[in-house]
Each structure stands twice: as C-alpha cells, then as structure tokens.
Amino acid sequence: MKRSIPFLIIAIVLVVALGVMWKMSSSSRQSNGPQPVAMPSPGSLPPGATPTNPYAGQAASISEGEKLFASMNCDGCHGGGATGWVGPSLSDGRWIYGGSDAAVFQSIYYGRPHGMPAFGGTLTPPIVWKLVTYLRSLPVPKSVPTQAW
Numbered sequence: 001m002k003r004s005i006p007f008l009i010i011a012i013v014l015v016v017a018l019g020v021m022w023k024m025s026s027s028s029r030q031s032n033g034p035q036p037v038a039m040p041s042p043g044s045l046p047p048g049a050t051p052t053n054p055y056a057g058q059a060a061s062i063s064e065g066e067k068l069f070a071s072m073n074c075d076g077c078h079g080g081g082a083t084g085w086v087g088p089s090l091s092d093g094r095w096i097y098g099g100s101d102a103a104v105f106q107s108i109y110y111g112r113p114h115g116m117p118a119f120g121g122t123l124t125p126p127i128v129w130k131l132v133t134y135l136r137s138l139p140v141p142k143s144v145p146t147q148a149w
Helices: 004-032 059-071 101-110 125-137
Strands: none
Touching: 059 125, 101 125
C-alpha cells in the first residue's frame, strides 16, 4: 500500500496537468480560429477612397505607378509593361472585371478569384490609385496576340 501512494499521486498530478494543457490548447484554438471578415458589397470602395481617380493623367503619378508595379512584383504575374504572362495583360484594353478606374482599383484593392491577391491590407488607396493611373496610361497595342475574355 505504501508503494502505491506515490504512484497514485503521480497519476493525479499527470491527470491534472493534462487537463490544464488541454484547456489551454482548446482556448488558444478558439482565439486563433478564422475570424469573420466584413466583405464590401459589389461596386463599393474602401473607406477613404474616392470613386474617381485623383491622379488621372498626372505624369508624376504615372511614373510612381510604374515603379510601384515593379517593386510590388506585379510584373511577376502580369509581365513587364503589364503585357501579360501568368496573369492577364493589363495593357490590351480588355478587362475581365471592367476597365474603368474604379473597377481596376477594386481588382487591386480587393483581389479577384483564381489568382489576383487583395492588396488593400498592404497598400493605401492613394498608392492603389497611382497603380491604376499607370495601368490606364499604357497604350493599347495594335495587334493583340491573345484571345478576348
């Protein structure tokens, strides 16, 4: 009987420790789980963004947008000069989700299904507008080698 008491104490300590560990891990799983995300309604812009491009046609913003396009690795998918590669061309005048400034803004800010990540958590609306300004400044080629969407 004297020998079984230390084993009994060890067993009780182990059960309590395991219970505490289980409780801690279940509460951390609950707090780290997916959180609900408020998605914008179609056609809406984020807070602080205007529905019109404040930089449209500005040469300095076009230049900044071109630098951002390279530094954000947009050309990694859309190719140099946004002519298309893994992602679609952004210079051929054909847009899957609409080619207005506001539609291009939404594509960059919120992303699109099947490949286009959302950059709204990384880029501010003024930065996104400068990317839009650059993309909209690109001349549409006379010959487009790809099929239309």
